[in-house]
Amino acid sequence: MSGNNGGPWGGGGNRGKGDDDNRPAGNKPPQRPTNEGGSVPELDALMNKGREQLRVLMGGNGGGQGGGNGRAQMPRQPINKGIIGVGVVALLGLWAFASFYTVRPEEQSVELFLGKYSSIGEPGLNFAPWPFVTHTVVNTTSERTEVVGASISNAASSGAGLMLTTDANIVDIGFQVVWNINDPAMLLFNIADPQLTVNAVAESVMREIIAASPLAPILNRDRGLIADTARERIQEILNEYNSGINIIRVNLERADPPTEVIDSFREVQAAEQERDRLEREADAYSNRVMAASRGQAAQILEGAEAYRAQTVNEAVGQASRFSAVRTEYELAPDVTRQRIYIETIENVLGATGATVLDPSLTGAQGGSGVVPILPLNDLANTNTVAGAVAGTATQGN
Secondary structure: OOOOOOOOOOOOOOOOOOHHHHOOHHHOOOOOOOOOOOHHHHHHHHHHHHHHHHHHHOOOOOOOOOOOOOOOOOOOOOOOHHHHHHHHHHHHHHHHHHHEEEEOOOEEEEEEEOOEEEEEEOOEEEEOOOOOEEEEEEEOOOOEEEEEEOOOOOOOOOOOOEEEOOOOOEEEEEEEEEEEEOOHHHHHHHOOOHHHHHHHHHHHHHHHHHHOOOHHHHHOOOHHHHHHHHHHHHHHHHHHOOOOEEEEEEEEEEEEOOHHHHHHHHHHHHHHHHHHHHHHHHHHHHHHHHHHHHHHHHHHHHHHHHHHHHHHHHHHHHHHHHHHHHHHHHHOHHHHHHHHHHHHHHHHHOOOOOOOOOHHHHOOOOOOOOOOOOOHHHHHHHHHHHHHHHHHHHHHO
């Protein structure tokens, strides 16, 4: 190392001498290029030129001042109290800028003291002395939407919403979960990815509900019930996670069979509707016939009841009359016997049109000989029959 005053590459006057000369030819280190090739002066010139340009940019005079080596001498400015004051004021301004923050009415802030939860900031200007207290502002009123499965706008289903029903059918479900934040502290400390959490919980809950229901109610009448049940169940699970998330509503937008079988499914639906129509018509005919039969049966029963009552009343009346006749017979047997005889003869001969006269009135037994009755009806019938016979005889002539 003696005599090597030119830097790591060695001095120019002693180049080629020293310990390296005693080494074998194969173990000698790479030799510095010599000035004869012209490369070292060019490298020094480039380094000097770069330092000169840097000096000019830093405010130096440049241009060869400061001696024969071309370096410029930077004037040193004294650091006074004014410069220190300006620096302190600037640092205070930066600290105040980092410590004061504003919370809008639709936002809430969570303040952390040395990395631990401290308080919730109120709307307006808040003070959090940095770096001891840090804050995070969260919008708590805006509604966020997570889409699970295929929505109505995206008719081409990707298969993410295919779910199995309890009757071993597959239904393509697409729905939206609308949510916001009701507790930003819980959200920041307990949930790493709120959107992914809501999406995963919503899909799990919907698959559970669909698996417990047959296909037909899902496609028709139970869509609203499914949405309400899903909202309640998702909220329960997120509450168990202490997520600070509020589920506003669940919109069940799509509940259809898979695209590959939708035509066949519609044909089956049409056949079922036709079957239902025929069943309703059969039920209506059955009800009409049954009502008529019931009315007729009631009418027959009422007639039988009336006949029974009439027969019983007649029997009771006949028994009463017999009892009365018997009482009268016991009081006056002859009179009663004659009256019964006359009434019986009247009943028997009353329908024959014959007239029975008392001989004592007709003169056969010394009566007046005047007929006490004039049978006009019999005479009229006799004249009618005689006229008819005469007319028949005239036509025969």
